[in-house]
Amino acid sequence: MADLPDPELPDPALVAPAALPRVPDEWAGDTRARLQSAIVLLLMAGLFLALPFVLSIGSVVFLPPVTALVMTIILAPLADRLSRIGLPGMLAALMALLIMAGVIVLALALILQPAFAMVDQVPDMLAVVSRRFAELRGNLAWVSDFNRQLARLMGHSPREVVLASPSVIEQVAFATPSVVLEILITLLMTFFMIETRLRVQRRLARDGHSANASVRIARVMRDVQDRVAGYLLTVALINLGVGVIVAGGAYAFGLSAPIMWGGLAFVFNFLPYLGPLAMMALLALVGLGTASSVAVGIVPMLAFLGLHAVEANFVTPAILGARLTVSPVSILLAISYFSWIWGVPGALLSVPILLIIEALLDNLGRPNVIGFLLGEPLFRPAAKAPPPGSG
Numbered sequence: 001m002a003d004l005p006d007p008e009l010p011d012p013a014l015v016a017p018a019a020l021p022r023v024p025d026e027w028a029g030d031t032r033a034r035l036q037s038a039i040v041l042l043l044m045a046g047l048f049l050a051l052p053f054v055l056s057i058g059s060v061v062f063l064p065p066v067t068a069l070v071m072t073i074i075l076a077p078l079a080d081r082l083s084r085i086g087l088p089g090m091l092a093a094l095m096a097l098l099i100m101a102g103v104i105v106l107a108l109a110l111i112l113q114p115a116f117a118m119v120d121q122v123p124d125m126l127a128v129v130s131r132r133f134a135e136l137r138g139n140l141a142w143v144s145d146f147n148r149q150l151a152r153l154m155g156h157s158p159r160e161v162v163l164a165s166p167s168v169i170e171q172v173a174f175a176t177p178s179v180v181l182e183i184l185i186t187l188l189m190t191f192f193m194i195e196t197r198l199r200v201q202r203r204l205a206r207d208g209h210s211a212n213a214s215v216r217i218a219r220v221m222r223d224v225q226d227r228v229a230g231y232l233l234t235v236a237l238i239n240l241g242v243g244v245i246v247a248g249g250a251y252a253f254g255l256s257a258p259i260m261w262g263g264l265a266f267v268f269n270f271l272p273y274l275g276p277l278a279m280m281a282l283l284a285l286v287g288l289g290t291a292s293s294v295a296v297g298i299v300p301m302l303a304f305l306g307l308h309a310v311e312a313n314f315v316t317p318a319i320l321g322a323r324l325t326v327s328p329v330s331i332l333l334a335i336s337y338f339s340w341i342w343g344v345p346g347a348l349l350s351v352p353i354l355l356i357i358e359a360l361l362d363n364l365g366r367p368n369v370i371g372f373l374l375g376e377p378l379f380r381p382a383a384k385a386p387p388p389g390s391g
Contacts, residue, residue, distance in 0.1 A: 044367075052341045063342055064182055068189035070352045072197065073228050075100060079194050080201075089202070093194035097187060107263055114257030115264075118286075125289025224359040231355055234320060239269040242311055246304065253300050255286065265304070269311075271347060272331050276308045330354060 055062050075096040082092035200218065247262025255261060264282065268275035283301040291297035334354040338346035 041367075052337070055341045059342055060178070060182065063345060064186040065189055066353070067186045067345070067349060068193055070349055070356075071100070071186070071190045072193040073225050073352070073356070074232055075190070075194060076197065076225050077229050077233075079198060083198050089195050089198035092198060093191050096194060097191055107267070110259050111263040111267070114260040118257070118260075121289075122285075125285055128289045129285065220360070220363045223363055224356060227359045228352060228355045231320070232352065235270065235316070238311065238316055238319065239266045242266065242269055242307065245307060249300070249303055249307075253287075253303075255290075255300065269308075270351070271335070272328075272351065274335065274347070276304075276312075280304055280308075326351070326354065326358070330358075 078099065079092045079096040082095050083089065087095065243262035243266030245262075246265035247258045250258035250261040261283075265279055268279045271278075280301050283304055284298060287300045288294060288297035291299075331351060331354065334350040335347050338350040338353060340346070342349070
């Protein structure tokens with residue numbers, strides 16, 4: 001007997017298509033958004049991993065414009081002030097560069113001239129330090145004997161491998177032409193960037209169309225410039241105070257060339273964490289190499305350690321505030337990343353580059369990487385403005 005249709009159920013053929021359940025379009029849209037976000041995230045990760053090799057191989061090409069960009073942001077407030085008093089754009093850019101070059105030459109003269117005289121004393125200092133730690137090495141001589149006996153039992157004999165390498169003078173001679181060329185290119189790029197920026201600012205000031213895209217870009221770049229230049233100027237003033245205190249302390253402890261020590265503290269403090277460590281190592285070397293005892297020799301290093309602890313944990317956070325405070329993890333990652341790419345210049349440029357990137361992300365929007373891994377969108381939509389009269 002054939003099954004008869006249930007009279008209480010409607011005939012599927014007569015049911016309107018709109019009444020049938022459908023998969024929501026939001027699901028398909030979320031899937032597409034997740035797929036697009038995953039592709040963007042993979043491209044960003046690949047770019048992050050491949051960029052060091054490209055920038056390192058092409059350092060002659062990429063390092064001058066990056067350095068010029070950072071110098072342009074630093075010198076932009078000074079160029080603006082010179083332009084406001086009536087100087088033409090090219091003259092204002094040239095004056096800003098000359099003032100910066102004069103300050104650098106003066107600082108190098110105050111730092112390097114005594115430093116060159118102290119370099120001749122480094123072998124004697126190292127000999128004194130070696131003699132003072134000879135007793136400590138003698139107390140730990142059993143460790144060397146144990147390693148020697150262990151190597152003999154395992155059948156390994158220590159071998160000395162000497163690699164032929166060019167001398168320091170040869171390395172300097174080979175590197176000087178390329179360094180001079182890169183410095184000249186960087187200065188020329190900085191000059192033209194500052195001059196072009198001033199010219200664009202004057203053109204935008206004459207143009208009253210605030211909805212123009214170039215005006216919005218100029219506003220973003222102005223915010224980046226204000227944040228980065230404000231941060232660096234504030235840090236420079238803090239480091240200047242540290243340098244003055246270190247110079248006074250060096251004079252009180254009887255160290256030679258106290259102005260040199262203050263200048264070194266000022267320069268090294270621009271490189272977070274690593275710069276103060278290098279300063280402590282130099283103070284320890286000179287102190288232990290010239291003082292009458294180990295206890296007296298480490299006093300300058302301990303005094304600088306206390307000064308740096310107060311400056312880094314109380315003074316700088318109180319002056320900069322929460323808006324300009326940079327994460328220590330981000331700073332260390334930036335230093336290791338850019339020093340891997342460009343060496344010492346990369347380490348010096350790492351913090352300004354990090355500040356530029358963070359300022360751009362604050363203006364353009366930060367990717368929600370952690371939230372994306374947990375199922376959220378990679379790019380959060382901008383908050384909609386409330387309708388007029390809603391509250």
